[in-house]
Amino acid sequence: MAEFTRPRGTRDFGPDEMRSRRSIESKMRGAIESFGYREISTPTFEHSDLFIARSGPQILDQIYNFLDKGGREIVLRPELTAPVMRFYFSELRNSPKPLRIYYFGNCFRYERPQKGRYREFWQMGLEYIGNRTPLALSEVINASISALDSSGLEGFKVRIGHAALLSSILERWGLKGKDKDLMIAIDKKDEKGIIDILGGGEEAENVSRLVSRTYPIADHKKALEAIMKEVPGIDERAIKELSEVLELVVPGGGEIYMDPAITRGLDYYDGTVFEIDAPSLGAEKQICGGGAYSLSEVFGGEVEGIGFGLGFDRVLVALGGNIPVTDPARVFYLVPMGEKASLIAPGIARTIREGGCRCILETSGRSIKKALPAALNSGAGYLLLMGDDEIARGIVAIKDLSTKEQVEVQVGELGHAIVPGGVLFDRIRNINENYING
RNA sequence: GCCGGGAUGGUGUAGCCUGGUAGCAUCGGGGACUGUGGAUCCCCUCGCCCGAGUUCGAAUCUCGGUCCCGGCCCCA
Structure with missing residues (x-):
């Protein structure tokens, strides 16, 4: 194809x-x-003569060479x-x-x-x-x-x-x-x-x-x-x-x-x-x-x-x-549910990023059921949930995806909570993940 | 430049010998199911490397090409 x-x-x-x-x-x-x-x-390319001088003219057989528009002999x-x-x-x-x-x-x-x-x-x-x-x-x-x-x-x-x-x-x-x-x-x-x-x-x-x-x-x-x-x-x-x-x-x-x-x-x-x-x-x-x-x-x-x-x-x-590969960054997957949540989600995400963490925003408008596997695949350690309930109470729900433990944090305190010394920092501890590829 | 083995949905594969409806798994999308789920079930999209030949008919046989994998040669 x-x-x-x-x-x-x-x-x-x-x-x-x-x-x-x-x-x-x-x-x-x-x-x-x-x-x-x-x-x-x-540079990625040079004049041919540089390599000819070093290795002899037969080297041209084994390299990429061409004339540029000015007629210069160029090689990669x-x-x-x-x-x-x-x-x-x-x-x-x-x-x-x-x-x-x-x-x-x-x-x-x-x-x-x-x-x-x-x-x-x-x-x-x-x-x-x-x-x-x-x-x-x-x-x-x-x-x-x-x-x-x-x-x-x-x-x-x-x-x-x-x-x-x-x-x-x-x-x-x-x-x-x-x-x-x-x-x-x-x-x-x-x-x-x-x-x-x-x-x-x-x-x-x-x-x-x-x-x-x-x-x-x-x-x-x-x-x-x-x-x-x-x-x-x-x-x-x-x-x-x-x-x-x-x-x-x-x-x-x-x-x-x-x-x-x-x-x-x-x-x-x-x-x-x-x-x-x-x-x-x-x-x-x-x-x-x-x-x-x-x-x-x-x-x-x-x-x-x-x-x-x-x-x-x-x-x-x-x-x-x-x-x-050690990936030291803590990764949050933010799922805004509903219009109100979507309006404030980018700002929340920014707060998290400024705290030195990674924040992946659920941008597809998927339900939480669809978003959860996506979050797990993304390598995120934490799921952030924001729906009407949370907005009404001024909080965001944070779920640790490895322990399934869930905590709530005031939106205004989120930035402080995730940085060292914050109330969530000790709680969100299990952050270094080792990946084996292949 | 030389010698082998290969190429089938995005990925991994069955089918090829012995020509006759391209199958399975996974991934992706949707649904069952309106916010606690990583499960299960259902539906859907997507494919025979390219070109010629043989044939009623080619993923399958023949030839050429391209690319991949490995072994030589070379290796600044």
Whole structure:
């Protein structure tokens, strides 16, 4: 029947789902803000060259791009790091350092949708700009862990590695990370594939084995020593940095590992890098990735930064619909019966709203029998009844829908009654409701 | 870009193999019932993803498309 349909890979969110999404969103924002990061926002569309500069021209195959009426090449942003860096270089570069900023917004990619992958999706992330001390590096990782912890997600895996470490291993074979097949094999931890590409031999086997493992954080020193021993001339500063960062990571709800094989797709990552997976997600299990970068090549200015991007939708998929939402507002459902009651109902409703409560007005003119189920469905805790009797006596009847207890209050005292200290406040106590969706 | 499985009122489903009046539940609207009700009963609205083909006749069979779900590829 539907004549109009959603574009492929997009979603509508109903009231219950939006409540869940907003609830998680605000918890995660809160976690990031608690580290001192402040929100910024950039346009939904940008000039194509911004993303081409960052990711190469082949990226156009995977994004929404078009010419606008002025003939400009425009794309819907496929990610937020590049716009944020553009903003930084054009207007924020003289801000006091370090600069701590974060963002949350929708992004668009023209890809085949599947579980945890949509054509419109939401990304949250932050950038720390100004230096790359071990404390700063660990702060960014700790912020990502805190954000995920605040969402209620459990069992995620944080893997921390180092881009320069990996490339110095590759340099040992004169490869310098340019060999795409090798990078893919490393990323997949395909031991056999790595050995084949490196040309076999005992050394190749040893390196492949070392790189294809993740090491519990407690074992990282031993593991790094083993790698250092196996690969002569390895970047020892990278080893030192990674080791220091690992000491400073504060464990949260997830497990922490050292993983030397994190490639991150981009050339400009050159320091500590990390990824976070939610194993429950399957193919699209990565929910967060980031690290330290230098952007001098792309943007022409020099900048040392650390950041991460986090797939908000995947966090929600990983939570699996078990999203507790606390709704602290007391909700009243006001049923005016008759013309006189209708005339004063909006004013009564306003009084209630000004008292910090929510008031849903029965606007359909339904009988109380019809209004009651509507009130129950609306999530209201209290029914307010106003009919001729009540008006004649100057009162309003309030029924607690959970206890079925009913009390009467003078209309003039309603505002005082429902706020803290009022006669109804203690009586109307049972106000925090936990909703489980799904 | 590749490979599977799907699509029936708003939602969830039966019917499909074996072509012949599209059924059930729920939600929504109304009523039984003029203000203490969340119950029960009755009535009503709304549907075979789109297009072509085969056929006397297609939800059902065939082909193409669209979209959804999952798995690859990719993943900034």
